[in-house]
Amino acid sequence: MERDYSAAGRPGDVYFFATCLVDLFCPEAGLDAIQLLEREGIRVHFPEDQTCCGQPAYTSGYADEARQVARVQLGLFPNDWPVIVPSGSCAGMMRHHYPKLFAEEPALRAQAEALSERVFELTEFFVKVLKVNWKGSGRPTKVALHTSCSARREMGTHLHARELLGRLGNVELLNHSHESECCGFGGTFAVRQPDISAAMAGDKADALKETGADAFLSADGGCLMNIDGTLAKRRDGFRGQHLASFLWRNTERSEGDAA
Amino acid sequence: MSTRENIFRKLRAASATTLPSPDAAIAAHYASLPRTAKDRLAQEFAEKIAAWHAEVHAVPRKAWVEKLKEVVAAKGIATLLYAPATAHGQALAAAGVSGLKPYDKPIDGWKQELFENVDAAITRTRGAIAETGTLIVWPDADEPRLMSLVPPIHVALVDADAVVPTLYDAIVQQGWSAGLPTNALLITGPSKTADIQQTLAYGAHGPKELVVLLLTGEDAQ
């Protein structure tokens, strides 16, 4: 369902919800995302008490445990600022599943619903709310893009990332075969069904590499670790990076960007 | 408690609030779709069913028997099953079409003959559907069910004026729910299968060929 962005003006402040994966496993990507936001003249607030959105427990059927974790996050964003999440599936968890998780607790449910309205996936926020008009900097480069499945289906993030990359000028976005197909991460699935997961990750890695791109990009921590971990094990040189890091290194603001 | 009662007991124990009927939504949906103009329906039907691998001949109403004779000759049909008590059956008999075999007794006594020694059958239709290129066939005591199934060639007579836009139109306009025959059929092309390596093959169990004689006004080509 298409989200209505008409009410979302250009904010002066945002919250940054890094997600547990970015915090511990790819913190540089989090830092790069924050710097991109700051480059837009936005004050970025990082609630120190943030931990994890609770998704691993939620999708595994441990709703009570997910609620315990989610409850902590619900209280982190007292001001009416947008909450920016640099990982698609985590953003989806907060936007689409928090209200369900607290369906039976009216006060928390209301809070979850209000939060849901303010949660934005990083690229979604750049394209739809800030309407950035960045241009590429540095040498021309070719990239392939993988979008988290849940984020793609729940929020259309593949369109946002495509739009963002498509405007850069010196960045060529190459399509890979079976682009909308899952990379096989699926949270605990990767550990519970390692053979199927490895087959999916392997196929995805092949498809991305076959484009002839210099690197692949993803704005989802889980997918990135899965595909990049697979490529790293192969030691064939082709690797991935978080979309935020790529944007930080390869773009600059242009005259078309809002002051 | 009987099995039946037990199943109903379990179903009734569930709290299910009756939802609003979809009748209006269904009607609105079909009303919202682009309509083929009335004078284009037969043409659309003919194109669609031809795409389903049927052989279509548009013929003036008065000339269909002659066209059928051509088809019989061209395909080398030696035995043509027909329904003698129908108007088109009588027209065939009167025209002296060769190889006519009447379906005039219950199948039980001549099953093997039907399966092995009949080359083709000719039936009327109750109309056709433009959207999908589909025949509407309502077998009855005079023109039984197996005619459109067992012989390798099925020849169907379709009146161009009886083509409706969609299945929904057919069901509503023809009042199907008020009185269905024991067996009503929609037929869209000859029998086919893609069960071996997704490769399309015709003549799986039913007719290998479907020939449509589309009966039109006198001035039609």
Next chain:
Amino acid sequence: MTTHHVQFVPGSEFKRRAAAVVADPFLRKSFRGAMDFLMMKRAAQFPDPELLERQRTLAEHIRRYSLSRLPELLERLEANLQKNGVQVHWAETPDEANAIILDICRRHDAKLMVKGKSMVSEEVELNHAMAAAGVDALESDMGEYIVQLAGEKPSHIIMPAIHKTKQQIAELFAEKVPGVAYTDDVDALIQIGRQVLRRKFMEAEVGLSGVNFAVAETGTLCLVENEGNGRMCTTVPDVHIAITGIEKVVEKLEHVVPLFGLLTRSATGQAISTYFNVITGPRKPGEKDGPREMHLVLVDNGRSQAYADEQLRQTLQCIRCGACMNHCPVYTRIGGHAYGTTYPGPIGKIVSPHMLGLGATHVLPGASTLCGACGEVCPVKIPIPDLLIRLREEATHEAKPGHAPLAGQGAGKTALAALAFKGFAFLYGRPALYRAFAWAATRFRFLTPGSQAGWTKSRTPLKPAAKSLRELLAERRNARN
């Protein structure tokens, strides 16, 4: 007589069977090719996403409405079928269904039953029960016939022999069909099947079929097929037995139209099937063909369990198009047999637990990445990923107070997993503790094990960064001050 040697063994063996397919490049390639083809064909039927969305919403409405009146519609269906001369039977279990059918066969002294495609007959393992009682139950759908000849089970609900190449089928026919020489020409193979089965249609005393839609208002059974074998089974033998699940009923014929339109388009990318066989009773006096006797067996087999719960009830909206498996990245990797259940793929994962209990099937809901491709293509909008999560919960927990336990409730619970998620909640539910953990994890990253369960089989180990993001931010703050 052909008997099945492959019995369904759900659950426990899933991982091993899946691994075997994943490791077979030939099967992998053939499944990928087949699924790509089916996805492309479906997509071509739905060029307008907005129209598709309207159609799906309408179809969902019809199915939800029908289910909301299920008991009443079943009663009307039964009454109207009886009025039309059809005998109606009810079965709670597979054994009951088989006993009813066997009883009918015995009354007619039947030796041969020809079968049209029926997944419910697979679900109750009818062929086995018939064989054990001396009735030869012969599949006549080409794909089902091939699979039966091979002593296997269907690997897909719409395309049963999708796991076989034409060369394999050619070898099978040459070996099993008397007087047939090897040919891998598809037309020739189909004609061989046609000749064999035409004789059987003539000989069989009983024809068995499934049902795609049962219409309550008119007492009508609708069958969708391309081959004509379904029509043979419902028309040629003296007795026609239809078998279906209790969820297949709709109120009116008009309600069938949007569902039928989505069924064939979603399943095989066809705007319509070759045949739509609308049956409203056996041969009437004066009619020259059609069965003299007609039966409908309505099977529960766990459906009432799904029905009891409002969320799980959505499982019963299914019209068995198979689009979810065609679009499933897991099904594409492992094919249908690995699941060990009659219904493979995403729909199998949510329907099998009701039929077989979570004891035998608790692995299945977990064997998904929740990517959502299934829910996206489902023509009746079953929220399959949500139902998978729900079943994961039921598989690992006791029933909630006030809720009846599902069959096999909690069967997938392990102390280790429960402890792990308790630990997860404890750690991530306490910000200060988490910060301490993150600090330690980054400081002691050199202790990260090189082998991490299933993860490192195909990936480098997950290793915390040298500094967490909050540390990087703190450093940045300090540097600025």
